[in-house]
Amino acid sequence: MQDITRDIIIRASKGEVDAFEVIYRKCLDFVSNVAFRIVNTTEDTEEVTQEVFLNIFRQLNHFRFESSLKTWIYRITVNTAINYSKKESRHNYEMAGYMEVSALVNTDKTAPDKISEESNEKIIAALLNALTPDQRACIVLRSIEGLSYQEIADTLKIPVNTVRSRIKRARETMLAIRKEVINNEL
Amino acid sequence: MNCEDIRESLLTDYPDGQLTAEREEDINQHLSACVQCRKFSDAVCRSLVEPFKGAKKISLPQDKVWRNITQRIKEEQAPAHLSNPFVEMILRAREAITIIKPAFALLAITVITLIAMGYFNTRNPEVADISGSSESDAQYIRYVADELSVNQSDDTVDYGTDIENYFL
Ligand SMILES: [Zn+2]
Numbered sequence: 001m002q003d004i005t006r007d008i009i010i011r012a013s014k015g016e017v018d019a020f021e022v023i024y025r026k027c028l029d030f031v032s033n034v035a036f037r038i039v040n041t042t043e044d045t046e047e048v049t050q051e052v053f054l055n056i057f058r059q060l061n062h063f064r065f066e067s068s069l070k071t072w073i074y075r076i077t078v079n080t081a082i083n084y085s086k087k088e089s090r091h092n093y094e095m096a097g098y099m100e101v102s103a104l105v106n107t108d109k110t111a112p113d114k115i116s117e118e119s120n121e122k123i124i125a126a127l128l129n130a131l132t133p134d135q136r137a138c139i140v141l142r143s144i145e146g147l148s149y150q151e152i153a154d155t156l157k158i159p160v161n162t163v164r165s166r167i168k169r170a171r172e173t174m175l176a177i178r179k180e181v182i183n184n185e186l
Numbered sequence: 187m188n189c190e191d192i193r194e195s196l197l198t199d200y201p202d203g204q205l206t207a208e209r210e211e212d213i214n215q216h217l218s219a220c221v222q223c224r225k226f227s228d229a230v231c232r233s234l235v236e237p238f239k240g241a242k243k244i245s246l247p248q249d250k251v252w253r254n255i256t257q258r259i260k261e262e263q264a265p266a267h268l269s270n271p272f273v274e275m276i277l278r279a280r281e282a283i284t285i286i287k288p289a290f291a292l293l294a295i296t297v298i299t300l301i302a303m304g305y306f307n308t309r310n311p312e313v314a315d316i317s318g319s320s321e322s323d324a325q326y327i328r329y330v331a332d333e334l335s336v337n338q339s340d341d342t343v344d345y346g347t348d349i350e351n352y353f354l
Contacts, residue, residue: 143238178233
């Protein structure tokens with residue numbers, strides 16, 4: 001990210017596709033991963049990612065160098081993905097996700113230390129699926145991307161206390177889903 | 187510090203490493219003395235924080251996605267009427283108006299001439315009187331009709347332009 005120069009950003013903001021390609025290559029990984037976790041389905045990730053980069057290209061002339069480019073791109077990614085998942089919300093999937101995690105809870109009891117990547121992915125999908133898009137964005141930026149509360153606040157343009165309360169409510173919701181495990185442990 | 191005071195921190199700032207060193211130390215002290223909170227905190231970390239640390243990274247086909255993006259950019263940068271269905275529709279309507287214009291003008295001239303002839307024959311006593319003389323009658327009518335044709339022909343062109351203006 002640091003090697004994206006001011007010059008490249010300015011040229012891309014004027015519509016130079018070659019300059020924009022530099023930004024695209026540097027950012028594709030984190031953009032697609034954040035988009036994937038917020039829409040929470042692999043099949044839509046490519047479409048949302050394309051939409052994110054088109055939004056970046058269209059809006060780059062509004063970038064004022066007040067925040068870092070990465071923060072700004074995180075913001076566009078989150079907003080684009082949230083809008084997408086609000087449009088495409090799948091109600092049927094919610095119950096499926098809940099059933100899935102309930103099944104996994106039982107697996108966890110027998111082998112708590114040996115969680116395969118595949119079942120861990122199912123746990124993540126089911127946990128995220130229980131959240132509102134706004135809560136999901138905070139959890140993704142914090143728990144997967146490793147942003148601080150302040151960085152999340154800057155990205156989403158909301159107060160730090162709002163970030164904290166969204167994370168709190170998100171974790172309470174996720175706790176309810178995994179209650180059986182907790183009860184078992186307590 | 188009691189258990190209720192730190193529950194929120196145990197769900198948020200504490201596992202996320204967002205606390206000041208001082209506050210974190212206070213919580214650590216409570217945890218070492220309180221089994222319930224320690225278990226709660228461990229459960230939060232193991233069930234709600236750790237799974238995300240093992241999240242697999244996806245990687246999209248970089249070149250393919252880039253091709254799609256540049257394709258969309260090209261479409262957006264092309265002249266608006268090539269991609270905008272609304273503008274396209276207006277252009278088609280405009281084309282249609284251009285084609286039917288001469289036919290429309292001719293029809294208007296005919297109708298207006300007939301109306302004019304009828305009007306002068308029935309309503310204008312002077313014309314009615316003149317109509318007694320067949321030669322001057324024919325001349326006069328032809329004159330009026332010619333006048334009207336010229337005027338109406340211009341009006342008809344304006345009418346078409348107005349439609350275009352209205353649409354655009
Ligand atoms: Zn306690």
